[in-house]
Amino acid sequence: MIDVKKEDFGIVVKPIDVDRITVTNAGELKKVLALQFSSGSCDVALDLSNIKYIDSTGVSVLISGIKSSREQNRAFVLRNVQPDVRKLLTLMKIDKIIDFA
Helix, strand or coil, X not given: CEEEEECCCEEEEEECCCCEECCCCHHHHHHHHHHXXXXXXXXXXXXXXXXXXECHHHHHHHHHHHHHHHHCCCCEEEECCCHHHHHHHHHCCXXXXXXXX
């Protein structure tokens, strides 16, 4: 399940009831992010506070979000990134193309 709420920053998307973004649930997250980028004019933050692991499919969702945000001229940031996930994203140099809040 994915929680979506409006905050001062813009829209905050947060996966709940899961601690991983993998091939089994990445599709839902990708759809929610795509909907947020296509349906409004708000910036989007992805709250990863519950996420302890991301596989390659999850990383591709992040890259897709980055691409969508740039196409819509909107901000896309990652919030509350757990240490192991941050290490992975840094190793893959994703931290060079997306902001961590």
